[in-house]
Amino acid sequence: MTKIAVLGAGSWGTALANTMAKNGQQVMIWSHKADQAAEINERHQNDRYLPGAKLEDNLQATDQMAAAVSGADIVLFVVPTKAIRQVAKQLAAILLANKQSVILAHAAKGLEQKTHLRISQMLVEEIPADCYSGLAVISGPSHAEDVVKGDLTAISIGSNDVRAAEALQGALANAHFRPYTNHDLIGSELGGALKNIIAIGSGMLIGKGYGANAQAALLTRGLVEIREVGQALGAQPETFLGLAGIGDLIVTGMSPNSRNYRAGVALASGKPLAQVEEEMGMVIEGVNTIKAVVDFEKEYDLDLPITRTLYQVIYEGKTIDQGINDLMTRPLKAED
């Protein structure tokens, strides 16, 4: 049996923790809110984030990070990107005090706003090297709401460390949940982070009444931009043809369970971003990630017309109709 500490009790942290508890692993989920930990322990539910879901009886929760981490083989971060660094600092202090070394993993999909760093880069900056052996990312097409219901799901685990990737794979796998490993940590992180931007655009198209042709065009040309950014940042291009690339782009760009897609639909209805975020009540990573990616466009001399246009729509007052027209009437070119 593997002992796993899951840091973050939102929708995805709870769904992953519940999957591993169901598999018979010893899982303790940490929430920074005592009432949420109590709800998981006493009522076996997390109604704010996964309404109606019945969680496993053996899934334990705590609001004390040290209790969750004590004796853990794997520590899995599943807080929003903007909370990663702060939570990593807390974890580092605990691991140092315990003289403990763990496998580090995360399942978040974003880039740090100020530094534009990937999440694993933040973890490496904050957690001393002798406190962990191996670092992996959980990525790929996976909505918490579907996973907790037992819908069939395949994900990818990217890592340069086979032992870390296989430890996570073994803890997560069951007949409904199939994790694959790969060696591209950077591509797996970037595929997960960048698809959120395109998913917002996909929601906007549907909100504006366009159909499957439009969605297919956006997702396909969006994937070209994801691959361009990924290659510039050191990812392997073939990763974007896998679960962490096209796979996640499909589910996030088409499923009404996606927070990013739903944000796009809501923005198309004319709601301001602040209201959309408030009403969502859960993290919409793409609205932050897009800021880093428009900077990458300049920094790496890329051409990212979809991302640029979405940024102008979300932050600079361009209308969605104008954005669509701008994209559709650009000079004609070869498909590359």
Ligand SMILES: NC(=O)c1ccc[n+]([C@@H]2O[C@H](COP(=O)([O-])OP(=O)(O)OC[C@H]3O[C@@H](n4cnc5c(N)ncnc54)[C@H](O)[C@@H]3O)[C@@H](O)[C@H]2O)c1
């Ligand atoms: N929800 C999904 O289906 C899903 C699937 C794959 C990946 N992800 C990624 O997982 C990450 C988490 O997403 P989520 O959907 O679970 O978010 P969420 O909004 O559902 O929950 C976030 C959780 O983090 C907690 N939190 C926020 N700030 C914190 C802090 N400073 N310290 C400790 N806890 C804090 C919140 O209280 C909440 O419990 C995101 O990067 C998201 O892109 C989500």
Ligand SMILES: O=P(O)(O)OC[C@H](O)CO
């Ligand atoms: O609900 P979203 O848009 O945050 O997407 C969740 C996952 O990344 C889908 O794989």
